[in-house]
Amino acid sequence: MSTPAHILIGPRTQLGSALLKRLEGQDVVAVARHERDATALSDLAGARVVLAADAAGVVAPDADLVLHVCALGPIHPEDPRPDDAEQFASELATIEALVAATTGSVRIVFVSSVIALAPTPDRRLYGGWKNLAEEHLDRIAVHHGARVSVSVVYPGRIIARADRSGLSDRLSSTFEKLARRLLAEASRKPRRAVVGLDAKVWSALRAMSLVVHVVRPSGTPALTNSSDLTSTIDRQEARP
Numbered sequence: 001m002s003t004p005a006h007i008l009i010g011p012r013t014q015l016g017s018a019l020l021k022r023l024e025g026q027d028v029v030a031v032a033r034h035e036r037d038a039t040a041l042s043d044l045a046g047a048r049v050v051l052a053a054d055a056a057g058v059v060a061p062d063a064d065l066v067l068h069v070c071a072l073g074p075i076h077p078e079d080p081r082p083d084d085a086e087q088f089a090s091e092l093a094t095i096e097a098l099v100a101a102t103t104g105s106v107r108i109v110f111v112s113s114v115i116a117l118a119p120t121p122d123r124r125l126y127g128g129w130k131n132l133a134e135e136h137l138d139r140i141a142v143h144h145g146a147r148v149s150v151s152v153v154y155p156g157r158i159i160a161r162a163d164r165s166g167l168s169d170r171l172s173s174t175f176e177k178l179a180r181r182l183l184a185e186a187s188r189k190p191r192r193a194v195v196g197l198d199a200k201v202w203s204a205l206r207a208m209s210l211v212v213h214v215v216r217p218s219g220t221p222a223l224t225n226s227s228d229l230t231s232t233i234d235r236q237e238a239r240p
Helices: 014-022 035-040 052-058 084-100 121-147 167-171 175-186 197-215
Strands: 005-009 028-032 048-051 065-069 106-111 148-155 192-195
Touching: 005 014, 005 084, 014 028, 014 175, 028 035, 028 052, 035 048, 048 052, 052 084, 065 084, 065 175, 084 106, 084 121, 106 121, 106 175, 121 148, 148 175, 167 197, 175 192, 192 197
Parallel strands: 005 028, 005 065, 028 048, 065 106, 106 148, 148 192
Antiparallel strands: none
């Protein structure tokens, strides 16, 4: 198997930035959503920056690829925009075109969220979009056969290493650590994995909460503001 080219979807996120640093010296393509993204990434060293509409054109016809999907879907789904669905479809079309541009092997590594596994009432939209994105990526893989596979990671809160202070921060993943994990997942067999101690603890507590709800049904829960743990974690760039 040849050394794969790494393609970043969402290079302007903090996770994307951390991943670019880890990939320095390798064949890397950063996909810009539009001209504003391309301008913001214009001084990026060590990676080719291409517009989403042109991304498939830079892929060699027999190249092996790793697609790191750091951002897919609305940035703030709790504050919907009329073009959310259209933009989501466009992002999926870009990924489909990249996969179809080569006959080589393709590994898609998607950064979801632990919230997607059992969303709380105030995070159903966010979790729903993550699940929808995962489903569509799986469909792309099935459509193209065994040469395409999907791995998914479900992190909790992600913070910069410099911002870690209290115990709760210590339990959270850093962008740098998650970037390393994404590269490790790309070389493993396809799988789904909860990432970070906080995500694992949250999953266990959420599971117990669901069991209690099944055993002792309650009224409709009151909606609350999102906690730090359930904040939007993987898209850190400003809205266009």
